[in-house]
Amino acid sequence: MGSETSSTNPARPSDVLPTPATRAGRDGLDALLARPDRAVIALDFDGTLAPIVADPEQARAHPDAVPALAALAPKVAAVTVVTGRPAGVAVRYGGFAGVPGLEHLVVLGHYGAERWDAVTGTVSAPAPHPGVAAARAELPGVLDRAGAWHGTWVEEKGRAVAVHTRRATDPQAAFEALRAPLAELAARHGLVVEPGRFVLELRPPGMDKGVALLDHVRGIGATSVLYAGDDLGDLPAYAAVDRLRAEGVPGLLVCSGSTEVTELSKRADVVVDGPEGVVRLLKGLAARLA
Numbered sequence: 001m002g003s004e005t006s007s008t009n010p011a012r013p014s015d016v017l018p019t020p021a022t023r024a025g026r027d028g029l030d031a032l033l034a035r036p037d038r039a040v041i042a043l044d045f046d047g048t049l050a051p052i053v054a055d056p057e058q059a060r061a062h063p064d065a066v067p068a069l070a071a072l073a074p075k076v077a078a079v080t081v082v083t084g085r086p087a088g089v090a091v092r093y094g095g096f097a098g099v100p101g102l103e104h105l106v107v108l109g110h111y112g113a114e115r116w117d118a119v120t121g122t123v124s125a126p127a128p129h130p131g132v133a134a135a136r137a138e139l140p141g142v143l144d145r146a147g148a149w150h151g152t153w154v155e156e157k158g159r160a161v162a163v164h165t166r167r168a169t170d171p172q173a174a175f176e177a178l179r180a181p182l183a184e185l186a187a188r189h190g191l192v193v194e195p196g197r198f199v200l201e202l203r204p205p206g207m208d209k210g211v212a213l214l215d216h217v218r219g220i221g222a223t224s225v226l227y228a229g230d231d232l233g234d235l236p237a238y239a240a241v242d243r244l245r246a247e248g249v250p251g252l253l254v255c256s257g258s259t260e261v262t263e264l265s266k267r268a269d270v271v272v273d274g275p276e277g278v279v280r281l282l283k284g285l286a287a288r289l290a
Contacts, residue, residue: 017284018270020252024245025269028252031224032076036289038223039076042213042237043278045083045090047230048256051275052197054166056155061094062275068282070101075289078220081107082209084194084201084233086158087116087123097121110159111194111203111233112212128159129204131189136161138185146181160203171198196231197260210236210243217244228254228278231261238267254281 020026032039043049046056049065073079079102083090087109091097096105096118107116114125136154139161143152151168154161163182165174175198186193186202194201194208209229217225217240225244227237241251255268256278265271272281 017288018272018281020269022269024250025252028224028226028245028250028269031250032226032252032285033288035223036076038221040078040080040217040220040222040225041072041076041282041285042080042082042216042225042227044209044229044231044234044237044256045081045085045094047197047258047275048228048234048278049081049094049275052258052260055153056162056164059093062279064279064283065275066095066099066102068279068286069096069105070099071286072282072289073101073105075286077222078216079105080216081105082112082212082216082227082237083107083109084111084157084160084196084203084209085109087114087125089157091116106216108212108216110157111207111209112215113159113204113207125159129191131186131191131204132159132161132202135185135189135191135202139163142181142185143178146177152178155199157201157203160201162199162201164199166198175200194233196233197258201233208236209234210238210240213237213240214243217249222249224250224252226252226254228256228272228281229264230256230258230274232263234264235267238264254278 020029050059050061053059069079087107090107103118105118114123116123153164165171168174182200183193191202192205227241238253241253245251253269255264255271256274257265257271
């Protein structure tokens with residue numbers, strides 16, 4: 001597991017960066033620092049740039065996240081937010097629009113099915129999968145039959161629909177009770193279920209954060225990549241970084257640590273303390289590259 005220990009190289013306090021726990025992670029950080037103009041900085045939103053909250057509609061980026069991104073973005077090839085949220089929602093909740101320094105920010109929403117470009121301020125996306133509307137219509141009955149209606153909250157995401165159990169009396173029990181019935185509902189309508197931190201999301205297959213990240217990094221022609229995430233939906237992005245490493249593109253895996261999900265921390269090169277730790281890392285990179 002990584003840690004927020006400082007680099008062994010002498011540095012001013014504002015330049016202090018975590019020392020990756022793996023050789024691959026150290027190679028990724030070295031490559032990023034050596035050629036920042038060819039580096040992609042990619043980050044999840046909820047739990048990484050924004051603290052997890054009981055009501056997803058109240059999620060907002062950490063107050064220092066946008067200034068840190070704006071300081072770093074002009075020094076690297078690209079800064080990209082990769083999220084399961086609709087791209088436009090992530091832009092609003094993140095406060096990313098119209099920020100000096102973030103003119104070329106890209107938000108890949110719905111696991112890459114949508115793309116928002118700061119330079120145009122527009123979202124591009126294919127037509128919604130018809131199975132999402134069909135599954136959404138059946139959800140109340142499914143939740144009722146599972147005995148898990150009370151305390152759950154359904155989030156309408158346009159191209160997906162998510163059932164949150166964080167506000168249930170026993171969030172984990174509700175989560176486990178809904179796994180099988182929601183998987184059956186998804187399968188009937190050609191969808192897949194993406195589990196997360198007390199949330200089960202029904203969405204179309206064929207797109208995930210790994211596919212989105214690979215396409216983005218390769219499209220830019222980056223020579224290094226940093227990816228930061230916190231939840232199970234970020235594991236495909238971790239796998240994409242591993243694949244890029246195998247192809248000769250160094251990468252750094254960062255986990256925005258929590259006690260709710262530990263799978264990422266076991267695979268990460270660096271583990272930081274939630275969104276606040278992610279912000280410190282971004283500030284450290286910007287200071288080192290100044």
